[in-house]
Amino acid sequence: MTELDTLIQLLARLPGLGPRSARRAALYLLKRRDQAMLPLAAAMSAAAAAVRPCSVCGNLDTSDPCAICRDPERDRAAICVVEDVSDLWALERTGAFRGRYHVLGGTLSALDGIGPGELNIGPLMARLGPDIELILALSATVEGQTTAHYLADRAAATGARISRLAQGVPIGGELDYLDEGTLTAALKSRRAM
Amino acid sequence: MTELDTLIQLLARLPGLGPRSARRAALYLLKRRDQAMLPLAAAMSAAAAAVRPCSVCGNLDTSDPCAICRDPERDRAAICVVEDVSDLWALERTGAFRGRYHVLGGTLSALDGIGPGELNIGPLMARLGPDIELILALSATVEGQTTAHYLADRAAATGARISRLAQGVPIGGELDYLDEGTLTAALKSRRAM
Numbered sequence: 001m002t003e004l005d006t007l008i009q010l011l012a013r014l015p016g017l018g019p020r021s022a023r024r025a026a027l028y029l030l031k032r033r034d035q036a037m038l039p040l041a042a043a044m045s046a047a048a049a050a051v052r053p054c055s056v057c058g059n060l061d062t063s064d065p066c067a068i069c070r071d072p073e074r075d076r077a078a079i080c081v082v083e084d085v086s087d088l089w090a091l092e093r094t095g096a097f098r099g100r101y102h103v104l105g106g107t108l109s110a111l112d113g114i115g116p117g118e119l120n121i122g123p124l125m126a127r128l129g130p131d132i133e134l135i136l137a138l139s140a141t142v143e144g145q146t147t148a149h150y151l152a153d154r155a156a157a158t159g160a161r162i163s164r165l166a167q168g169v170p171i172g173g174e175l176d177y178l179d180e181g182t183l184t185a186a187l188k189s190r191r192a193m
Numbered sequence: 194m195t196e197l198d199t200l201i202q203l204l205a206r207l208p209g210l211g212p213r214s215a216r217r218a219a220l221y222l223l224k225r226r227d228q229a230m231l232p233l234a235a236a237m238s239a240a241a242a243a244v245r246p247c248s249v250c251g252n253l254d255t256s257d258p259c260a261i262c263r264d265p266e267r268d269r270a271a272i273c274v275v276e277d278v279s280d281l282w283a284l285e286r287t288g289a290f291r292g293r294y295h296v297l298g299g300t301l302s303a304l305d306g307i308g309p310g311e312l313n314i315g316p317l318m319a320r321l322g323p324d325i326e327l328i329l330a331l332s333a334t335v336e337g338q339t340t341a342h343y344l345a346d347r348a349a350a351t352g353a354r355i356s357r358l359a360q361g362v363p364i365g366g367e368l369d370y371l372d373e374g375t376l377t378a379a380l381k382s383r384r385a386m
Contacts, residue, residue, distance in 0.1 A: 007240045061195070
């Protein structure tokens with residue numbers, strides 16, 4: 001196998017790229033050796049060396065504790081639990097949350113053999129206490145909600161206040177196109193105006 | 194900007210990846226440092242060092258002349274002209290062509306300021322002669338066909354036989370969904386059976 005085949009095969013494993021787009025990406029890189037391929041190779045090596053999980057919250061960053069955990073401006077009394085670093089990034093892009101995070105690393109899933117021991121749950125419990133609000137920002141899927149209930153049960157003993165994200169009509173959502181579950185949730189949680 | 198931001202930004206420039214999928218790809222790599230990120234970085238460096246354009250045909254390969262040009266089994270009397278290395282790869286995947294190639298590096302395009310001087314045309318003409326069949330495998334677009342006509346005009350002086358890919362109904366194509374241009378071409382080139 002030539003260097004070219006190896007490159008295409010490794011690119012094809014990236015999420016979002018298949019065999020066809022991996023070939024396109026490889027050609028793009030080969031035609032831009034100095035502007036794209038070598039900088040990307042260097043960025044990967046640099047990130048592999050510098051980025052590590054935060055020992056407090058599980059976020060990925062170049063420092064440990066991560067920039068969010070070290071930021072004195074961020075509220076220590078609110079901990080937002082997310083499944084994955086990508087969810088943390090999504091919440092950070094909103095700019096709407098000024099507390100801290102805790103990355104579980106997945107959800108409970110009997111099918112995939114993921115129990116509480118496989119998730120970053122012990123360290124979360126150690127961070128909780130009566131003066132903490134625990135915000136469960138997990139997916140509105142069966143696994144996400146099972147995990148949320150499990151965490152709420154265990155966190156109750158710590159005295160933390162527990163909340164979860166609101167469920168309802170997404171902004172810009174047309175009622176016509178929403179599933180029954182979302183509409184039912186939106187109706188049940190209707191607010192006076 | 195941290196190593197993480199640099200990595201995401203460079204990944205987002207790959208064709209087929211946008212900002213969102215670049216973040217997913219970066220996370221995928223960061224979570225698989227030794228199985229995915231370091232091998233991919235190494236594959237890029239290796240390909241950047243080893244892969245170069247073939248001085249005969251313009252194909253990208255780790256040897257010069259490329260494996261196809263060096264292969265004594267491949268017919269020297271048939272030269273298939275393609276726009277890009279990706280087209281050469283597509284034809285090679287069919288296994289239907291046993292001649293050699295010539296990669297133009299694009300098509301003539303007045304809009305983009307690409308004239309004959311910007312394409313790999315001079316070396317193509319030098320490869321032609323009365324004993325050569327020149328197969329024009331260019332896109333069935335305005336630019337592709339303009340380029341094909343230009344090449345056919347210039348190649349006529351060399352005495353080469355000139356052909357182009359058949360146009361018609363694609364295999365598996367339903368007439369209902371085909372555009373008028375394709376149907377017209379298929380009708381004009383109908384074959385006795």
